[in-house]
Amino acid sequence: MLQQIQEVGSRAMDFYGDLMAGVDPRLKGYPLMWSPVPMTIILLSYLFFVLYLGPRIMAKRTPFQLKEPMIVYNFMLVALSVFIVFEFLMSGWATTYTWRCDPVDTSNSPQALRMVRVAWLFWFSKIIELMDTIFFVLRKKHGQITFLHIFHHSFMPWTWWWGVGYAPGGMGSFHAMVNASVHIIMYFYYGLSAAGPQFQKFLWWKKYMTAIQLIQFVLVSLHATQWYFMDRCDYQFPVVIHLVWIYGTLFFILFSNFWVQAYVKGKRLPKQDIKHHQNGTTVHTNGKVHENGKLHENGKLHENGKCYENGTSSLINHTATNGTSNGSAHYENGRAHNGKMKKA
Known part of the structure; x- marks a missing residue:
């Protein structure tokens, strides 16, 4: 058995030597x-x-x-x-x-x-x-x-x-x-x-x-x-x-x-972060809920470009809910929002 192993090893070394030559x-x-x-x-x-x-x-x-x-x-x-x-x-x-x-x-x-x-x-x-x-x-x-x-x-x-x-x-x-x-x-x-x-x-x-x-x-x-x-x-x-x-x-x-x-087939294109429901009432994106034009996030209510938190209000910029800002239109509740960004 040992002799057979030695013979295989010797042949492998010879083959390697010929290969490298x-x-x-x-x-x-x-x-x-x-x-x-x-x-x-x-x-x-x-x-x-x-x-x-x-x-x-x-x-x-x-x-x-x-x-x-x-x-x-x-x-x-x-x-x-x-x-x-x-x-x-x-x-x-x-x-x-x-x-x-x-x-x-x-x-x-x-x-x-x-x-x-x-x-x-x-x-x-x-x-x-x-x-x-x-x-x-x-x-x-x-x-x-x-x-x-x-x-x-x-x-x-x-x-x-x-x-x-x-x-x-x-x-x-x-x-x-x-x-x-x-x-x-x-x-x-x-x-x-x-x-x-x-x-x-x-x-x-x-x-x-x-x-x-x-x-x-x-x-x-x-x-x-x-x-x-x-x-x-x-x-x-x-x-x-x-x-x-x-x-x-x-x-x-x-x-x-x-x-x-x-x-x-579009299987390897970037996936959208948003799932739109057929009834047009609720959109879930990244843990946020858009409902009837309102955005509820972490206990805050964003409505009509204003952010209400603890009785105070602050202006926020509108962003396209589909995750892009390239002027694409977003349809929600049967209405088409203008794709252009409007600043509050």
Whole structure:
């Protein structure tokens, strides 16, 4: 029995040695590239925190606001993504690549080494982006931690470690450049969203973010598909093309399902805080009761723009009971209130 275990261990070590022998030697000095073990530990720790430890730590805690850190984080990723796209273009895609069959340049030329550097930087940006989910956990935004989100954030860095290790460049890097381009737009949106309500009017294009993602996967799959119709292609790692094609197709299906659920069926749109009764007499919102034009809250009576409490009166501003102040009309007791805000 002991001898069999030793034989299995010996074979595993030989397999691991052969596997690591194929890693591009130009990457040996880059952080986290000497072995897949550190990267795997990081991703397993990420999954353990966001799925188990984090929610339990935050269960009885007040959600963190994290406004300033999130603004800095998102706009930092915008700048990093811009740099990555520029480097991909200068390393080949805007200089020597044909956008069809482009092999990996395995030389030590300045341009080849530049491609190696940006390929690693793109992979490392996927490790940084794990903070997306960490912010969700700390802010108790559990509705945002979906299977699609977690799968995308863990699957991408794990597979791209091998892609960078074996094929830093060539036609297999096309989807990295496209993905970084999409992330410029995406993290710019997140940065504005984190900045506060005063920027909400600039975020009307939220639903188109998913459309941009879908276009990304179509482009990636189409670019990989052309390899199957070429008479000859000297790209050294066809397995990367297969994985890229599977990646583009799989995520197109997953994001299409998200689009249908969110924007066709409306299941993932923000839920209204208000429940209107059919008889138009009572509206419950956030523990408050609106009845016949009066708002009863914590023993106070708000009526006709005045607040009566302990025999005194004070003027208050009217707010739209549907939770918005964008001029939308609110219907109550069969009458339409003007959507514009009226100050008392």
